[in-house]
Amino acid sequence: MSLGSPAVDVHTADAQSLFHYVLRLGDLSLVLGQRLGEWVGHSPALEEDLGVANIALDLIGQARLLLTYAGEVEGRGRDEDKLAYLREQGAYFNAILAEQPNGDFGQTIVRQVLIDAFQLELYERMTNSLDERLAAIAAKSVKEIRYHLRYSSGWLVRLGDGTEESHARVQSALELLWPYTVELFAEDDLDRLMADSGIAPRLLEVHDAWVRRIAAILTEATLQLPQDRPHAWHGKRGQHSEHLGYILAEMQYLQRAYPDARW
Amino acid sequence: MSTVLPDVDERVALVWNALCAVPDPEIPAVNIVELGLIRFVKTRADGILQVGLSPTYVGCPATEVIRGSVTEALKAADIGDFEVTQVLSPAWTSDWISAEGRRKLHAYGIVPPERTVSNMRDVLRANRPVACPRCDSVDTETLSQFGSTPCKALHRCRACLEPFEYFKCI
Numbered sequence: 049m050s051l052g053s054p055a056v057d058v059h060t061a062d063a064q065s066l067f068h069y070v071l072r073l074g075d076l077s078l079v080l081g082q083r084l085g086e087w088v089g090h091s092p093a094l095e096e097d098l099g100v101a102n103i104a105l106d107l108i109g110q111a112r113l114l115l116t117y118a119g120e121v122e123g124r125g126r127d128e129d130k131l132a133y134l135r136e137q138g139a140y141f142n143a144i145l146a147e148q149p150n151g152d153f154g155q156t157i158v159r160q161v162l163i164d165a166f167q168l169e170l171y172e173r174m175t176n177s178l179d180e181r182l183a184a185i186a187a188k189s190v191k192e193i194r195y196h197l198r199y200s201s202g203w204l205v206r207l208g209d210g211t212e213e214s215h216a217r218v219q220s221a222l223e224l225l226w227p228y229t230v231e232l233f234a235e236d237d238l239d240r241l242m243a244d245s246g247i248a249p250r251l252l253e254v255h256d257a258w259v260r261r262i263a264a265i266l267t268e269a270t271l272q273l274p275q276d277r278p279h280a281w282h283g284k285r286g287q288h289s290e291h292l293g294y295i296l297a298e299m300q301y302l303q304r305a306y307p308d309a310r311w
Numbered sequence: 312m313s314t315v316l317p318d319v320d321e322r323v324a325l326v327w328n329a330l331c332a333v334p335d336p337e338i339p340a341v342n343i344v345e346l347g348l349i350r351f352v353k354t355r356a357d358g359i360l361q362v363g364l365s366p367t368y369v370g371c372p373a374t375e376v377i378r379g380s381v382t383e384a385l386k387a388a389d390i391g392d393f394e395v396t397q398v399l400s401p402a403w404t405s406d407w408i409s410a411e412g413r414r415k416l417h418a419y420g421i422v423p424p425e426r427t428v429s430n431m432r433d434v435l436r437a438n439r440p441v442a443c444p445r446c447d448s449v450d451t452e453t454l455s456q457f458g459s460t461p462c463k464a465l466h467r468c469r470a471c472l473e474p475f476e477y478f479k480c481i
Contacts, residue, residue, distance in 0.1 A: 095454055095455035095457075095465065096455075098455055098457045098458065098459070098465075099455055099456060099457040101457075102457035102461050103457070105368075105370035105371070105372075105461060106368060106369060106370045106461065107370070108370050109366075109368065109369030109370025109371070110369055110370070112369070112370070113369060113399070180400070183400070184399040184400035184402070185399060187399075187400060187401070187402045188366075188369055188399050188400070188402040188403075189369060191402060191404075191481045192368060192369065192461075192481070195456060195457075195479065195481070198456060199456050199457070202456075
């Protein structure tokens with residue numbers, strides 16, 4: 049199966065940078081998808097089991113497209129499976145919000161709203177990417193992400209505007225997770241290079257749209273928007289929290305124990 | 312070992328016939344052509360037939376099964392060398408389900424999708440009521456936005472009390 053060659057101008061964005069950037073996108077989807085999968089069989093109700101599992105499946109689907117592309121850009125023969133199963137923690141480039149523990153269902157929903165809205169604003173803009181492959185992946189994914197956000201924001205409104213207990217729980221989950229959102233929008237040299245090359249949108253622009261969207265959801269959910277605080281997270285550069293290692297240990301176990309095992 | 316291949320137009324027609332015989336693995340009442348999954352069937356200059364296949368949802372496990380079934384069907388149809396290509400862009404939309412496909416979905420008990428409107432921004436707003444495929448009542452409710460497959464939501468009719476599935480518009 050071939051999806052065409054990368055359409056990137058290698059003079060402005062070198063292959064190594066593009067590889068690294070595509071991994072940031074793909075790893076966010078993969079790690080969050082793996083996290084959500086932990087709910088399967090444990091959700092508060094069968095409908096939520098289905099909902100969360102379906103979102104996880106879409107996220108893994110995004111990750112497959114993105115890691116496959118990353119492997120082609122890198123040009124060293126690594127496919128989606130090699131990249132997913134055989135990279136060490138320090139070679140994962142997801143923002144660390146994705147790897148934070150599920151907590152209770154409310155905390156999972158808060159994390160999901162924050163990331164769904166980020167992905168929605170990012171990928172809607174990336175449909176105009178000069179990199180045709182990323183534009184196609186974005187156009188495909190954004191349709192599904194709208195359903196993810198409808199699900200997660202629907203639950204956040206129900207829990208925030210629910211009982212005293214549910215309100216207090218999601219507000220405290222919001223306070224807990226909010227600091228990690230800063231990393232999503234912290235533009236570094238790589239983000240700047242991708243935006244300058246017309247491959248990715250400006251993170252500042254994504255952030256403005258994201259804040260407006262989140263603020264509207266929180267208002268409906270009767271929740272307070274937390275304050276931004278300085279952060280020192282660098283998952284996008286491979287420096288992770290203590291949680292990622294456990295996720296990878298579970299996800300990679302089979303391929304590490306039985307190299308090249310197939311279904 | 313020489314086989315005489317049919318002419319080009321006839322080969323393309325045979326391919327379409329073969330594809331029409333491939334059911335969706337999750338919703339066997341409809342075939343993959345009716346679901347609008349085939350982007351093109353064309354013959355390359357070197358005579359190799361190319362079939363363009365759209366995935367419905369990026370993570371849908373049925374996509375792999377469909378690709379396998381297409382390959383099997385084309386081998387069985389004996390149309391010579393072929394290649395199955397995944398087409399991501401333009402992204403598959405439920406608007407591509409044919410009229411016949413929609414009719415068959417409904418008869419199978421799955422409400423066919425509404426037409427997508429204005430770039431699907433409406434998805435983020437509230438649901439419009441979906442009529443029950445059994446009793447046509449619009450007094451229905453959404454049980455889950457995600458059903459037994461990525462493409463379907465689970466609803467319930469308050470009139471006849473039966474649950475039913477809705478093929479989401481995407």
